[in-house]
Amino acid sequence: MPVRTNPTARQLRFGTELRKLRERAGLSSTEAARLLGIKQAQVSNMETGRLAVSAERVRTMACQYECPDKELVEAIAGMTGERKRGWWEEYRDILPPGLLDLAELEHHGTALRTAHTSGIPGLLQTLEHAREVFRQVVPELSPPEVEHRTSFRIKRQAVLFQKSPVQYQAIIHEAALHMRFGGRDVARNQLKHLLKMAEHPNISLYVIPFEAGGYPGAGQPVYYVHGPVPQLDTVQLDQSHGIALLNAEAQLGKYRVILDRLTSLSLIELESRALIHHIIQTM
Incomplete structure (x- = not known):
């Protein structure tokens, strides 16, 4: 071998x-x-x-x-059983390896939880919103690189719609809902897309309102991927130099607490959707 x-x-x-x-x-x-x-x-x-x-x-x-x-x-x-190459392998020489690792992680995850305080989670982004996000990357990406990353992000969303879709919980701060990536029309369509996605039974969407005040986590996006047993869970963090994957028991415990606390600060799902609808109407 x-x-x-x-x-x-x-x-x-x-x-x-x-x-x-x-x-x-x-x-x-x-x-x-x-x-x-x-x-x-x-x-x-x-x-x-x-x-x-x-x-x-x-x-x-x-x-x-x-x-x-x-x-x-x-x-x-x-973890030894899968021999077939995943769809992400077609990007092997095009995108940073960390992005491919993330797609593979999601593919094998049993449930996904994420919290964003200044942006929309990647699995809930529209094509236009994702493209604008990648246009803001520093150092600047070339047009082909922007398109590769955009298409990759949209393909990752398939885990939410496959035959046995993964359970997905997203916590978004109200501040992120007011961001106008790509302008007013793109922002409105993004918020409408969030409401549409929240209709799926495997997707839970929570909003932390401004009135909630302070929150744990220092505003850093947190992505928690559940494995088949708790010992195989993984936390993914976005950092300026790339993606970091954490799996130490203490780290997993810390981020489970953070996500639980953020959930407790959030509006319930019905109220979260109502707030998003209100923001759309006032744009």
């Missing part, structure tokens, strides 16, 4: 989970290799996502590591 030179974020996460299983067993990589009857380099390559591992091998490793959490083991084993 050839060793990967550039593992994806999902492959890296898989390796990290194998390492965690080993470390919980109190084994060094050398001891684990001896126990499994393989070379230490193979253990290292598996734990860095550089070497493919079968689901059966995962179960064998978990057994040797005496891991009692069968649900976690099966969830990790499930």
Whole structure:
């Protein structure tokens, strides 16, 4: 089996989970290799996502590591099963790898939660709004780059409409609803689109009104992707230098609390939609 030179974020996460299983067993990589009857380099390559591992091998490793959490083991084993290339791979040499990792993360997510205080979540953006967002990127993107990123963002939205659509919760601050990316018409159409999207049973839309006052999170967009078990959840943060993916237990706990607090500050869904409708009427 050839060793990967550039593992994806999902492959890296898989390796990290194998390492965690080993470390919980109190084994060094050398001891684990001896126990499994393989070379230490193979253990290292598996734990860095550089070497493919079968689901059966995962179960064998978990057994040797005496891991009692069968649900976690099966969830990790499930990360090995997909061999078909995802649609995002067509953008492999066109867009930054972090964006492809995000699409793959969403594809395998069991539920999605996001909070935005100064913008509209990507999965709820119209084509025109998304295009205008990418026109504002610094350093400036070329017209073809703008179109590639716009089409990629729109294709990501398919997770909301597939045969078994993922549950999606979006929290948006009222300030973001007053932003006029692309001008008045584009902004109005974007807000109308939010109302239309909120009609889907798998989409929950909440608005934090100005009257709510302060809120946790320092205004940073938060994207929480649920895995098949809580240990495989992931938080995605947008940063000036690119996308950051967090999965440490303390980090996951922190952002679950932030999202819960933001939800408690929000209007209920019916009132949120009413506020969006009011903003449309006053534009």
